[in-house]
Amino acid sequence: MMSKDLEATKPQLSVGIVKVFAAALIAAGIAALAYMLYFSLYVGRRISTEPDAWGQFGDYFGGVMNPIIALAALGLLAVGVRIQNDTLREAKKQLNLQRAELEQTRAVLSKQSEQLQLQAEAAQREVFEATFFRLMEALRRLTESFEATSRSRGIGAMFEWAVQLRDHAHGQLRSRQLAPDGAASVLASWYPTHRPKLSSYFALVLMTLEFIEKNNRSDAIFYTDILRATFSPGELFLLFHYGVGESGNHRFKALAEKYGLLEAFDPEDFDLPGERRLWYSARRISRDYTAKLATLSAAEEREVGG
Known part of the structure; x- marks a missing residue:
């Protein structure tokens, strides 16, 4: 010009x-x-x-x-x-x-x-949530398929197995002097007869935690809280003992501690010492839903604008 x-x-x-x-x-x-x-x-x-x-x-x-x-x-x-x-x-x-x-x-x-970035984030979130809720659905179906007796199925079966583990080996889990390695030994002697049923359950819970962790989302605590909310008392009991001791699953225990997965577990509900909850460290990340709420708000605005 x-x-x-x-x-x-x-x-x-x-x-x-x-x-x-x-x-x-x-x-x-x-x-x-x-x-x-x-x-x-x-x-x-x-x-x-x-x-x-x-x-x-x-x-x-x-x-x-x-x-x-x-x-x-x-x-x-x-x-x-x-x-x-x-x-x-x-x-x-x-x-x-x-x-x-x-x-x-x-x-x-x-x-x-900015719009393209929001669209990309929305697409990633949709893919993530689709996979996450498929894992949740698979976990629900697996739990419902469990049968301890003809009268106890699903979460009832998980509760019955939790009681069996508590009373196994003359009820050693009730002892206040029991150390984490002792609890791991009790689980190791009880677990073989239930491995065909519970191994897939433990593996699926760990897979879901690994999936959340690897996506490195700022709202990861939101999804781990959804996962935690689905656990019954019997499941919390079994998961708690799945990660304790030197022979326990260390990766599961690390992720459970990071996201506070077993915060709702109360040992006293199963007549165990209350201080047993100290076997797991306190949650290491903040339960802050600000990022998640902002994401949902932005998604709603795009839907209204569209």
Whole structure:
């Protein structure tokens, strides 16, 4: 755009030069004509053939033309300066317009980038939640398929197994002097007969925790709380002992501690010492739903805007 403006100033400059030189030529012609008329009409002399006379005429003509040419050059300079100022003013105006357009473009691109980022996050969240709730559904169906006796199924079966584990080995789990490794030994002696049923359950719970952990979401605690809310007392009892001791599942215990998965477990509900809950460290991340609520709010706004 600026190059077009500069091209547009070339005709103006050419016209200015032509005008200045035309005025100079006219002035020169008038001066020469006045000289000739003066000597021809008033003095009564004809055109001389003497070189001296023509030298005097040249001096006269130069004396008249020099100021005219100087004035013409000054006028030409003034025209050039004016045209240059106009060009610079127009260029500055165009630069300001381009700057404004760039700012508008930058704002539009920034908004589009934010929208694309929100859409990408929404898509990732949808994929994550679809997988998470499929895992939850698989865990629910697996739990419902358990049968301890003809009368205890599902979470009832889990509760009955928890009581069997508590009373196994003459009820050693009730002892206040029992250490985590002792509890792990009790579980190891009881678990083989229930491995075909409970191994898939423990593996699925751990898989769900690993899935949440690997996605590294800011609202991970929200989903682990959903998982924790589905556990019955019998499940909490079995999961609690699944991670204790040197022979326990250390990865499960680390994730359970991080997300406070077993916070709802109360040993005293199963007639165990209350201090047994100290076998698991306190939750290591904050239960803050601010990020999750902000995400849900943004999703609702997009749905309304769409």
